[in-house]
Amino acid sequence: xxxxxxxxxxxxxxxxxxxxxxxxxxxxxxxxxxxxxxxxxxxxxxxxxxxxxxxxxxxxxxxxxxxxxxxxxxxxxxxxxxxxxxxxxxxxxxxxxxxxxxxxxxxxxxxxxxxxxxxxxxxxxxxxxxxxxxxxxxxxxxxxxxxxxxxxxxxxxxxxxxxxxxxxxxxxxxxxxxxxxxxxxxxxxxxxxxxxxxxxxxxxxxxxxxxxxxxxxxxxxxxxxxxxxxxxxxxxxxxxxxxxxxxxxxxxxxxxxxxxxxxxxxxxxxxxxxxxxxxxxxxxxxxxxxxxxxxxxxxxxxxxxxxxxxxxxxxxxxxxxxxxxxxxxxxxxxxxxxxxxxxxxxxxxxxxxxxxxxxxxxxxxxxxxxxxxxxxxxxxxxxxxxxxxxxxxxxxxxxxxxxxxxxxxxxxxxxxxxxxxxxxxxxxxxxxxxxxxxxxxxxxxxxxxxxxxxxxxxxxxxxxxxxxxxxxxxxxxxxxxxxxxxxxxxxxxxxxxxxxxxxxxxxxxxxxxxxxx
Numbered sequence: 448x449x450x451x452x453x454x455x456x457x458x459x460x461x462x463x464x465x466x467x468x469x470x471x472x473x474x475x476x477x478x479x480x481x482x483x484x485x486x487x488x489x490x491x492x493x494x495x496x497x498x499x500x501x502x503x504x505x506x507x508x509x510x511x512x513x514x515x516x517x518x519x520x521x522x523x524x525x526x527x528x529x530x531x532x533x534x535x536x537x538x539x540x541x542x543x544x545x546x547x548x549x550x551x552x553x554x555x556x557x558x559x560x561x562x563x564x565x566x567x568x569x570x571x572x573x574x575x576x577x578x579x580x581x582x583x584x585x586x587x588x589x590x591x592x593x594x595x596x597x598x599x600x601x602x603x604x605x606x607x608x609x610x611x612x613x614x615x616x617x618x619x620x621x622x623x624x625x626x627x628x629x630x631x632x633x634x635x636x637x638x639x640x641x642x643x644x645x646x647x648x649x650x651x652x653x654x655x656x657x658x659x660x661x662x663x664x665x666x667x668x669x670x671x672x673x674x675x676x677x678x679x680x681x682x683x684x685x686x687x688x689x690x691x692x693x694x695x696x697x698x699x700x701x702x703x704x705x706x707x708x709x710x711x712x713x714x715x716x717x718x719x720x721x722x723x724x725x726x727x728x729x730x731x732x733x734x735x736x737x738x739x740x741x742x743x744x745x746x747x748x749x750x751x752x753x754x755x756x757x758x759x760x761x762x763x764x765x766x767x768x769x770x771x772x773x774x775x776x777x778x779x780x781x782x783x784x785x786x787x788x789x790x791x792x793x794x795x796x797x798x799x800x801x802x803x804x805x806x807x808x809x810x811x812x813x814x815x816x817x818x819x820x821x822x823x824x825x826x827x828x829x830x831x832x833x834x835x836x837x838x839x840x841x842x843x844x845x846x847x848x849x850x851x852x853x854x855x856x857x858x859x860x861x862x863x864x865x866x867x868x869x870x871x872x873x874x875x876x877x878x879x880x881x882x883x884x885x886x887x888x889x890x891x892x893x894x895x896x897x898x899x900x901x902x903x904x905x906x907x908x909x910x911x912x913x914x915x916x917x918x919x920x921x922x923x924x925x926x927x928x929x930x931x932x933x934x935x936x937x938x939x940x941x942x943x944x945x946x947x948x949x950x951x952x953x954x955x956x957x958x959x960x961x962x963x964x
Contacts, residue, residue, distance in 0.1 A: 453908030459736035467931035479530035481942035501596035532575030536568035556631030652944020678722035735862035740926035750920030786878035
């Protein structure tokens with residue numbers, strides 16, 4: 448079978464991914480610019496108006512040329528533009544050919560038109576549009592499937608957005624785009640003269656285009672599928688109003704999780720309680736899968752250092768001994784812990800850290816082991832992290848389970864399963880807890896997940912070989928946190944004028960927050 452590095456080697460990230468997909472529908476980690484949500488509907492609408500042809504190859508040619516033109520305009524006008532489909536190709540073009548002169552003719556047809564075994568700006572026939580944006584635009588009700596053909600078409604909403612995009616860019620830009628797509632070439636002077644207005648950062652805050660996009664990004668109707676996205680955006684704006692942000696991807700869910708235990712005074716989060724609890728649910732999932740992924744990373748590092756085949760019981764014994772060697776020196780008040788100490792005795796000591804603030808000793812954030820360092824202290828932190836999370840959420844396990852089932856975000860091997868496992872082991876000795884955890888939740892779990900991928904995807908994602916009760920390492924993988932689409936949320940808020948460049952709510956953002964709350 449073809450080997451694949453794969454992701455989610457314990458199958459535990461799936462719950463996190465399902466959760467942020469539920470909380471931020473219609474956006475993905477790769478759909479980071481708001482203007483694509485008006486540019487693509489405009490392209491789809493113009494194809495229908497101009498071509499009257501349901502041929503998929505012709506449709507793809509039209510979209511691909513428009514998409515690549517957009518990349519050339521964006522990067523040649525401002526090389527610092529990010530999250531632009533085709534930007535890597537354009538940067539390589541400039542590196543190889545130099546900055547174009549006014550008379551330079553850029554051959555869109557050569558670089559964009561799909562031909563088998565010929566390298567163009569995008570490998571898949573539908574371009575970045577079909578790979579990244581078609582699904583989200585359909586999910587948000589901006590595009591839909593055609594009734595009598597395979598091509599996407601604009602909905603009534605999509606038509607309004609497309610029309611307002613056209614009004615925003617003006618007639619000269621419209622003519623220049625369509626001429627370039629139809630001819631398959633564009634002169635650089637045309638880009639300089641007419642097309643900088645189409646760039647991702649050229650949406651006028653408060654303008655009709657931005658307002659139409661906002662109506663569908665932050666819908667008013669409670670029954671709308673965008674409710675969770677709406678509540679996430681409003682809560683995020685409210686958070687930015689109260690506190691500085693360092694990491695746009697991770698600070699927001701952590702702020703919700705710690706509540707009173709954030710660095711500053713208690714943060715107030717207004718909005719739908721279910722959406723806010725969803726980010727709490729997500730953060731618990733993140734901490735737990737990360738702790739177990741670190742344990743897998745540690746096991747793989749042992750296999751790598753020793754080389755060859757090692758008996759499983761020897762590997763597990765070393766992990767258990769390494770935890771016990773350091774567990775008494777990680778946290779104050781956690782001392783005299785032995786292999787015969789019961790889990791309940793250890794968790795009784797850990798209750799002193801149950802309400803530890805975000806960066807205080809004993810908090811999940813403080814206990815988070817290093818992503819790259821393979822040592823006993825980080826391993827002990829990973830095990831303590833699981834147990835601290837258990838005592839923090841001991842009375843909440845059923846609530847977490849109910850939320851996950853109700854929202855259909857709970858997946859096999861989730862953080863709820865691990866919390867239930869900890870609950871079932873409270874009378875066990877620490878030695879037994881660690882040994883069973885590594886056997887059942889790391890080694891067996893990785894084999895189970897990998898064999899399922901072999902069966903369904905025909906991919907080999909095994910990180911160790913298993914034979915005759917022994918293991919042999921294949922590859923070391925580091926623990927990772929998932930990316931919960933919040934960078935895309937932040938980019939959208941900035942593109943639409945809700946948030947300033949320094950991550951503070953604008954007057955428009957505050958007005959929307961006040962109106963909707």
